[in-house]
Amino acid sequence: MTSFLLAHLSDPHLGPMPQPRLRELASKRAIGYFNWRRKRHAVHRRDVLGELVADLQAQRPDHIAITGDLVNIALPLEFTAARQWLESVGTPHDVSLVPGNHDAYVGGIRDHFPTAWADYLHGDGAAQTGETIFPYLRRRGPLALIGVSTAVPTAPFMATGRLGHVQRASLGRLLPKLASENLFRVLLIHHPPVTSPGRWAARLRDSDELLELLSRYGVELVLHGHDHRHATVWLDGPRGRIPAIGVPSASAFAMGHTHPAAYNLFSVAKENGTWRCEQRVRGFTKDMMLGDIKQEKLI
Structure with a gap:
């Protein structure tokens, strides 16, 4: 059987950051903006992102998954720039996105990412209704x-996330149905x-509740994404x-x-x-050379 190739990247934290209005900094955004100007602008570099995405596209994946934090302090102009970047990565059919905590950085802007990135967040068939509902389902x-959303506004110096009862209940109905359809x-x-x-x-x-659902x-x-590092953790499942x-x-x-x-x-x-899944990691080394980092069989 021909293999299906899924690419995964996360947390691009797109720069440069647009100049915020003074009133836009009258919130948690002031802390985020200070952190960006002090250090984060030197860590999150657009040239690095461009080279990485070009390398990813050269691998010709069948689909691309992006797991959030496209923006930094959720300024309206950041969402517009992120939409343009998404289109450079791939079409909505070929790219699936879930939001991160920076995409819902402060209260009152939670409708921005569903509007600006709607067709990258829709499940199959949902584009006809125009609704963004999590969890969404895409068959490829x-x-x-x-795709689920853990993006919720938080207090200063907090970056927690939450699924909530509604999403968890939907997952509890969806996961066994998909298992019966013999899908990965x-x-x-x-x-x-x-x-x-x-x-x-x-x-x-609500990680404990999610882990119970998965088990x-x-x-x-x-x-x-979120932690900005390579990570492999093994969770308990039913089989x-x-x-x-x-x-x-x-x-x-x-x-x-x-981690570069x-x-x-x-x-x-x-x-x-029996399902077979092999992971290959490509990225930059500490001396910023781009290439294969590791390859291993997961399943």
Whole structure:
């Protein structure tokens, strides 16, 4: 059987940041803007992102998944620029997106990303209604791509996320149905399902409930961003372990302990009634040379 190639990148934190109006900084945005001017602008570089995306496109993936944080402090002009960048990556049919906490940075702007990026967030058939509803479902080849949103506004110095009861209830109905259709289920989520040490202020607040759902109904693969680092964590599933894979920021320049920009490639096929999934990681080394980083069989 021919393999299906899924690419995964995350957290581009697109720059340069537009100049905010003074009234736009009368909120948590003031802290984010200061952090961007002080350090983050040097970490998240557009030239690094451009080279990484060009390399990804050269691999000719069948589909691309992006797991959030396209913008930085959720200024209206940031959403417009992010839309243009999305179009340079691929068409809405070929790119699936879920939002991150920076895409819902402050209260009152949560409608911006569903409007600006709507067709990248729609499930199959939803484009006709114009509604953005999570979780969404997209069938591509042997894959069922399930996108959820953990993007909620938070207080200063907090970067937590939450699915909420409605999304979790929908997942509880959707996952067993997809299992019966014999599809390779990929959950796209911004926050990692398991919180890394020292990341309490950036945790997924209802991670225990999500892990219970996954242990009961399962998926074949979880893809996330948020932590800006390479990560593989194995979750309990109903028929074995589930790989949850994180990736560094797609625009990260190597500085100090920063994991430089990278992306994942997953080759998925079914052989003799059993799923096979192999991961290949391409990205920058500490000396900013771009190439293969690792390759391994996940399933």
